[in-house]
Amino acid sequence: MRTARWRAALRTPLGATAAxxxxxxxxxxxxxxxxxxxxxxxxxxxxxxxxxxxxxLFGTDDLGRDVLARVLVATRTSxxxxxxxxxIGIALGLILGTLPVVLGQRLGRMVVALVNFLVAFPAxxxxxxxxxxxxxxxxxxxxxxxxxxxxSFARLVQTLSASVAGRDYVSAARIAGVGRFxxxxxxxxxxxxxxxxxxxxxxxxxxxxxxxxxSFLGLGVQPPTYDWGRLLGEGLGRIYVNPAAALAPGVAVVxxxxxxxxxxxxxxxxxxxxxxxxxVAGRARHAEQPESGxxxxxxxxxxxxxxxxxxxxxxxxxxxxxxxxxxxxxVRAGEAVGIVGESGSGKSLTALSAAGxxxxxxxxxxxxxxxxxxxxxxxxxxxxxxxxxxxVAMVFQDPTSSLNPSMRVGRQLGEIAxxxxxxxxxxxxxxxxxxxxxxxxxxxxxxxGQFPHEFSGGMRQRAMIGMGLMGRPQLxxxxxxxxxxxxxxxxxxxxxxxxxxHDSGAAILLISHDIAVVSQICDRVLVMYAGRIVEELPVDRxxxxxVHPYTRALLASVxxxxxxxxxxxxxxxxxxxxxxxxxxxxxxxxxxxxxDDLCRSTDPVLEVVGPQQRAxxxxxxxxxxxxxxxAGEMPGGTAGQxxxxxxxxxxxxxxx
Amino acid sequence: xxGPLVFEDVHIRFGSGSRATWAVRGVDLEVPxGSVVGLVGESGSGKSSLAKAAVGLVPVASGRIxxxxxxxxxxxxxxxxVQMVFQDPYSSLDPxxxxxxSISEALPRGIRRAERRTEVARVLELVDIDPWRATSxxxxxxxxxxxRIALARALAARPDVVIADEITSALDVSVQGSVxxxxxxxxxxxxxxVLLISHNLAVVRYVSDVIAVMRSGRIVEFGGGDxxxxxxxxxxTQLLLExxxxxxxALGPSDHATRRE
Numbered sequence: 001m002r003t004a005r006w007r008a009a010l011r012t013p014l015g016a017t018a019a020x021x022x023x024x025x026x027x028x029x030x031x032x033x034x035x036x037x038x039x040x041x042x043x044x045x046x047x048x049x050x051x052x053x054x055x056x057l058f059g060t061d062d063l064g065r066d067v068l069a070r071v072l073v074a075t076r077t078s079x080x081x082x083x084x085x086x087x088i089g090i091a092l093g094l095i096l097g098t099l100p101v102v103l104g105q106r107l108g109r110m111v112v113a114l115v116n117f118l119v120a121f122p123a124x125x126x127x128x129x130x131x132x133x134x135x136x137x138x139x140x141x142x143x144x145x146x147x148x149x150x151x152s153f154a155r156l157v158q159t160l161s162a163s164v165a166g167r168d169y170v171s172a173a174r175i176a177g178v179g180r181f182x183x184x185x186x187x188x189x190x191x192x193x194x195x196x197x198x199x200x201x202x203x204x205x206x207x208x209x210x211x212x213x214x215s216f217l218g219l220g221v222q223p224p225t226y227d228w229g230r231l232l233g234e235g236l237g238r239i240y241v242n243p244a245a246a247l248a249p250g251v252a253v254v255x256x257x258x259x260x261x262x263x264x265x266x267x268x269x270x271x272x273x274x275x276x277x278x279x280v281a282g283r284a285r286h287a288e289q290p291e292s293g294x295x296x297x298x299x300x301x302x303x304x305x306x307x308x309x310x311x312x313x314x315x316x317x318x319x320x321x322x323x324x325x326x327x328x329x330x331v332r333a334g335e336a337v338g339i340v341g342e343s344g345s346g347k348s349l350t351a352l353s354a355a356g357x358x359x360x361x362x363x364x365x366x367x368x369x370x371x372x373x374x375x376x377x378x379x380x381x382x383x384x385x386x387x388x389x390x391x392v393a394m395v396f397q398d399p400t401s402s403l404n405p406s407m408r409v410g411r412q413l414g415e416i417a418x419x420x421x422x423x424x425x426x427x428x429x430x431x432x433x434x435x436x437x438x439x440x441x442x443x444x445x446x447x448x449g450q451f452p453h454e455f456s457g458g459m460r461q462r463a464m465i466g467m468g469l470m471g472r473p474q475l476x477x478x479x480x481x482x483x484x485x486x487x488x489x490x491x492x493x494x495x496x497x498x499x500x501x502h503d504s505g506a507a508i509l510l511i512s513h514d515i516a517v518v519s520q521i522c523d524r525v526l527v528m529y530a531g532r533i534v535e536e537l538p539v540d541r542x543x544x545x546x547v548h549p550y551t552r553a554l555l556a557s558v559x560x561x562x563x564x565x566x567x568x569x570x571x572x573x574x575x576x577x578x579x580x581x582x583x584x585x586x587x588x589x590x591x592x593x594x595x596d597d598l599c600r601s602t603d604p605v606l607e608v609v610g611p612q613q614r615a616x617x618x619x620x621x622x623x624x625x626x627x628x629x630x631a632g633e634m635p636g637g638t639a640g641q642x643x644x645x646x647x648x649x650x651x652x653x654x655x656x
Numbered sequence: 657x658x659g660p661l662v663f664e665d666v667h668i669r670f671g672s673g674s675r676a677t678w679a680v681r682g683v684d685l686e687v688p689x690g691s692v693v694g695l696v697g698e699s700g701s702g703k704s705s706l707a708k709a710a711v712g713l714v715p716v717a718s719g720r721i722x723x724x725x726x727x728x729x730x731x732x733x734x735x736x737x738v739q740m741v742f743q744d745p746y747s748s749l750d751p752x753x754x755x756x757x758s759i760s761e762a763l764p765r766g767i768r769r770a771e772r773r774t775e776v777a778r779v780l781e782l783v784d785i786d787p788w789r790a791t792s793x794x795x796x797x798x799x800x801x802x803x804r805i806a807l808a809r810a811l812a813a814r815p816d817v818v819i820a821d822e823i824t825s826a827l828d829v830s831v832q833g834s835v836x837x838x839x840x841x842x843x844x845x846x847x848x849x850v851l852l853i854s855h856n857l858a859v860v861r862y863v864s865d866v867i868a869v870m871r872s873g874r875i876v877e878f879g880g881g882d883x884x885x886x887x888x889x890x891x892x893t894q895l896l897l898e899x900x901x902x903x904x905x906a907l908g909p910s911d912h913a914t915r916r917e
Contacts, residue, residue, distance in 0.1 A: 104731075168748035169758070172806070175711045175736055176762035176813055186761075190752040342828040440910070457699075486698035487855060491899040495910045513829060516901040543904045557833035559862040561885065561900060568840070569833035569862070575798055 009270045018266045021259035028075040036069040051242050058244040061234060070231055071248045078227040079256065081142050081220075082208035088146025089153055089207070090200050094189075096150065097157025101165050101188060102180045112158060118151035126151075127210055131219045138227075141220035145210050149203055156199055160192040194271035201267055205260030212253045228253045304474045304507045305331040305354055308368035312349045312358060314579075320363065321579035324349050325531035328606075333474065336501055336508040338518030338539075340554075341528035344576055347511050350528070351477050354509070355392050356384045372474045390420045393468025393506070397480035399460035403452040409463050410436075410448025416470040435466040438503075439496060458489035465496060473506045480512055494520050515542065515555060524612070527551045530576055530587035533606060537613040547609050547620035550588045586618070594619040658724030661687040661710065661738060661817045661849060666719035668705045668873075679705040681873035682719070687817055690847040694864030694881070696857055696896065702873040703853050707819045710851075711740045723816060735764060739810035743822040745802035749794040755780075755805045756790030762812040779808040782842060800831035804838065811842070817849040824859060836863060857900050861885055869893045 009015035044064035052059045058067040096115055100108030118126070130144030161184075164170065170187050178186070214220035215229025216236075223230070228249040235246030312324035324346040331337045341347040353364045356376045369376045372391040376384065396402045404412055413435060414428030423431070429448065436444035439462040452460055461481060468476055478497060482490035498521045501508050512518050518525055519539050527535040527548065535548035546552050556570035563569070574591040577583070586604050589595040596619075604616040668680035680702040687693045697703045708714040710721050712731050721729045728738050739762075742748040749758055759776045767775060777787035783804040794802055803823055810818050820839060824832040840863055843850050854860050860867060867884045869877040869892065877890040888894045898908075 168742040168744060169750040171708075171713050172740070172742065172748055172809065173750075173761060174713065175738075175740055176809070177733070177735055177765070178761055186753070187750050191750070342830060487857070487899045487901075488698065488895055490901070491907065492910075494901070495907055498907060499910055514901070516903050519903045520901050520907045540904075554830060555903075558829050559833070559836070559858045560902060561858050561861060561897075563858070563862050565862060565881075568837045571834040571837065572830040575800075575831075 005270050009266055012266075012269070014262060014269070015266045018259065018262035021255070022263055025075065025079060025256060025259055028072060029079050030076075032072045032075050036066075036072050039066050039069040040073040041065065049238055049241050052244050058248045059242040061245060062238070067231070067235070067242075067245045067248055070226065071228065071252050074227050074231055074249070075252070075256075077138075077221065077225060078208065078211065078229075078252075081138060081227060082204055082211050085142045085145035085207040085211060086149070086200060086204040088143060089149035089203065090196075092147065092150035093153030093157055096154035098161055098184050098188065100158060101161055101184055115151055115154045115158060119155050121151075123148045123152065123206075124210065124213070127214065128219070131214055136219055136222065138221045138225060141211060141214045145207050145214070148210070149207060153199065153203065157192070157196065160195060161188045164188050164191045198264055198268045198271060202261060202264035205257045205264070208257055208260065209253065212249075228256075302333040303330050303370075304333050304372050305329070305509065306368055306370040307350070307354060308366060310350060310353060310364070310366040310369060312346070312353055313363045313365075314361060316580045318580070322582075323362075323531055323579050324353065325579075325582075327528075327531075327533055329526060329533065329536075331475065331507045331509055334501065334505050334507055335524070336498075336510065336522045338510045338512065338522035338525045339528055340512060340515050340518050340525055342513060342576060344530075344578075345528040346531040347528045348479050351479055351509055351511050355394055355477055356381075356388060357394070386420075389416075390471025391474045393465075393471065393473040393476045395461065395464045395468060395476065395478040395481045397483050399457060399464050399484075400452070402464055403460060403467075405452050408449055408451055409455065413448075413463070413467050413470055416467065420471060431470065432466075435469045436463065438469060439463070439466040439500075440492075441466070456489075457485055458492060461485065461489075461493050462496060465493075465500060469500065469504060473504065475507045475509060476500065477509045478511065481510070482517060483512070483514075490517070497521055515558070516560075527554070530582060531579060532587065532616065534588065534617065535613075535615040536606065537610075537615075541610070541613055545610070545613070547613070547622065548588075548615045548617045549592045549594055549619070549621055551615075552621060586616070594621065658689075658726075658737060658816050660689060661723045661728070661851070662721070663706065663710070664720045664722070666706065666709065666721060667717040668702065668709055668714060669717040670705075678717075678873055680709070683870075683873070683875055685868055685875060685878075687849045687851050689816065689849050691866065692843055692850045692852055692864045694860035694867040695851060695853045695870060696855065696860050696867060697870035698855055698896075700872075701870045703870050704821055706870075707740060707821050707851065707853055710738050710817075710819060711736060736813065737816045738819065739813050739815040739817070740819040740821060741803070741806045741810050741823050744826050745799045745806060746826075748806045749802055749809075751794055754791050754793055755797070755808075758794075758805070759790070759809045759812045762809045764814060775812065779812045780805075782811060782845075783808045783838060798831075799827050800835060803827065803835050807838070807842070811846070815848070817851065818843075819851045819853070821853045822855070825854065825856065832859070839863060857885070857896060869896065 010019055042065060044060070046064065047056070047060050048064045049062055050056055050060040056066045056068065058071070061067055061070070096111060099111045103111065127144045127148035130147050131141050134140035134143045165188060170183065173183055173187055211220055211227065212229035212232065215227050216233045218233065221227045221230045231249035232246060232253070235249060239246045307327060307329045310324055310327045311322055313320040313322045327346070327350050339347045339350065349358065349362070352358050354369065354371055354376070358364045364377065366377060371388060374384070374387045379387070403409065410429050410432045413432035414425065417423045417428040417431050418425060433444045433448050436448055441447050441459060441462050455463060476497070481497070482493050485493060494517065497508060497510070500506060501521070508521065510518055510522055515525070519542055522539055524536065524538055525542060526533050527550065529550050535546060535551045537546060542555070546555060553570065553572045557572060559569055572591055577587055585600040585602055586592070586595065589599040592599065598618050604618050606614045606616045609615045609620050663683050663685040666680055666683045667678065669676050669678050671677055683706060685693070695703050695706070705714055709716050710728055712729060712733060716729045720727065723737055728736070749755065756776050759779060760772050763772055763775055776790055780787045780790060785801065785804055785808065794805070797805065824835050827835060836859065839850065842848065852860060852863050861881055864881050867879065867881050868875050869884065869890065871892050877884055877888065877893045884893060885897065888897055
């Protein structure tokens with residue numbers, strides 16, 4: 001695969017040019033002195049300082065030697081010295097850069113400080129300084145330039161290796177007794193090699209220029225040896241007599257420098273950061289009104305979210321892959337609906353698409369996709385911003401990244417009122433403080449003046465909900481809002497969401513991988529698997545009433561506070577199919593104990609299996625067919641048996 | 657067996673001087689041979705710091721962590737009999753090394769090349785992974801499989817104690833079950849001592865013989881699993897228990913009196 005990438009890079013104009021240039025330089029460096037060595041040394045007093053002619057394409061120097069031959073021969077010296085200097089710089093940089101990992105905290109910090117100090121000096125200044133110390137010859141200049149480029153390389157190595165050294169596999173190797181040097185050789189260096197290679201290649205171009213500079217100033221290569229810088233210096237003295245003599249080495253320096261830069265770019269393209277690939281396929285405008293009578297459950301007159309046959313596809317290696325595949329759902333005003341599924345089930349994409357926030361590379365299509373009366377697919381982005389900005393609120397999993405870290409929380413909330421309602425800044429802030437009070441943030445006046453990092457995780461999530469309340473949300477979409485939170489804070493946030501739903505009348509669409517979390521505040525649960533809804537049921541049917549084998553397996557595989565300790569947990573063998581490798585028939589069939597040929601060949605559709613309950617399954621499992629177990633008792637007497645133990649049990653929660 | 661893993665009055669500090677924060681403030685805990693001790697607590701309670709200290713990744717400010725009379729808290733220990741499995745299966749395996757190489761690295765020194773291969777195959781079989789997988793890179797494996805490999809690597813070092821730090825919290829619920837089953841089976845088969853750290857009470861309860869509840873760097877409750885969970889004495893343990901979401905149980909009223917009119 002790696003070789004294939006290199007080969008592909010060679011076919012790009014950039015890669016081809018870089019490769020051809022490198023090859024030419026290499027050939028010149030090897031063959032140049034052999035072919036033109038004698039011509040370059042041959043003095044001819046009769047033709048001193050000649051302008052370009054048929055015999056001497058770029059004229060001759062003040063001893064009558066052919067300038068072109070000298071430039072070609074100088075390739076070996078110039079490149080050799082530049083590469084030598086780069087090698088010195090890299091070696092020193094690697095040593096300085098990895099020392100902190102080897103030395104441990106205290107000494108390591110001193111090395112970091114030293115490197116930071118050296119980086120502060122311009123490289124050329126350092127090179128001049130070292131050149132004077134090491135003596136005015138080629139070796140001295142090579143050492144000088146090598147040492148001058150070492151600090152910045154060391155800094156790069158330090159930054160990269162620090163990020164790798166913090167990873168768990170390095171810790172694991174340490175615990176396993178791997179020594180410090182082996183640790184660097186086996187775990188740190190291989191994982192930072194790519195950016196280093198790219199940087200070193202580009203650095204070689206810099207070294208070449210620096211070398212030419214030193215030699216030009218008379219600090220580098222001394223006669224009788226010569227490199228491009230030296231030739232440039234000599235040619236410049238006679239620029240009015242023979243401009244070509246200065247031009248030729250100048251062009252050589254520029255061309256070689258370019259080749260190094262192109263080579264670096266090519267390496268970066270092959271090894272470096274992989275940028276988003278594939279064409280950006282926008283939203284497919286597929287917004288005809290529903291032609292079929294397919295009715296989403298919960299579709300009434302007052303539906304705030306109406307999704308009909310939603311498909312979200314991504315460009316794949318062959319064709320497209322459908323991450324969401326024909327989802328139909330509806331959320332009524334004031335209702336709380338949960339979507340449950342594992343990672344990759346398409347639950348988050350469904351919610352994001354509903355809010356018009358699907359990633360740019362996704363193609364979203366639907367027979368109908370209306371949110372708060374706004375047709376999402378038929379509206380422009382500006383229209384969506386304007387109309388959904390206040391009527392749909394989003395709460396994400398990670399509140400650290402959804403609040404702007406450089407803005408005070410009050411300002412951030414207030415801005416929404418300013419943008420959408422055109423209020424003054426003071427009024428916006430007043431409203432922000434009020435909303436922070438609603439979401440139970442203590443001392444809201446003071447908190448509004450703080451930055452997000454001064455908030456705890458739960459507090460940030462409250463602020464996000466408060467932000468959603470700045471408008472008049474008809475729908476609040478919460479995507480794993482409590483996954484990053486502790487269990488006590490999770491309960492607080494769930495209670496807050498429930499209170500918000502009651503008080504503001506907003507409907508809630510709660511996405512989670514945890515059925516228990518969803519069951520706490522939702523009326524209805526949709527279970528998603530491989531991009532489709534496989535079961536839809538009222539929350540009070542979850543406990544024993546689920547009929548789809550996947551839902552049942554999911555419920556049984558999670559230990560709860562009464563799972564018997566001496567029985568292995570139920571597991572679901574296999575793994576969900578990737579969107580691209582989905583075979584015909586029911587996507588769960590390969591992992592299902594009840595699957596037969598019908599399941600493997602024909603896709604089941606959602607069908608009514610009970611009151612307000614639908615499932616897409618050819619063999620829905622009724623509660624009776626499940627074997628019983630020993631029921632445990634919960635501390636405090638609360639009922640919490642796992643579903644398989646108490647078939648078709650009706651919930652008797654405290655206030656339900 | 658070399659005796660229990662003993663934490664004695666362990667203090668762990670981050671930073672120094674006026675900016676120092678104490679992550680662990682005087683923890684006494686014993687993990688007896690062949691038993692599973694569950695350590696529950698919320699983020700910031702110091703449970704992970706305690707685990708890292710036991711494998712020398714974090715220095716202890718004072719106190720002792722010993723296994724069979726050997727101090728475990730030092731950075732340099734020739735052979736660690738305490739091994740650890742980390743939370744994130746995507747960062748705990750070197751992406752450039754085959755899983756065979758990763759596991760082989762953890763084998764005790766002085767094992768010959770030919771034996772190494774059979775050892776790697778043996779631990780892979782222990783965690784229900786096909787030994788031919790030894791040549792795959794971690795990138796080819798799912799999260800659950802990676803966590804099995806990480807467990808195999810810990811077992812390769814022939815430890816007496818395995819510390820499992822939130823090993824299922826990054827996994828999907830359907831995968832979590834199989835990893836927990838595996839931990840339980842291996843613990844029984846090898847008669848290992850396990851310190852299982854989790855914020856998930858149900859997970860801890862399912863696997864552990866003894867449970868310790870940690871808060872703000874201290875252990876606030878300790879006892880047999882049923883004891884602690886059925887008759888919790890510390891108010892914090894009670895709060896934790898109440899907070900576990902359960903299907904069919906109510907969320908309860910909001911703790912805050914302030915409501916929007």
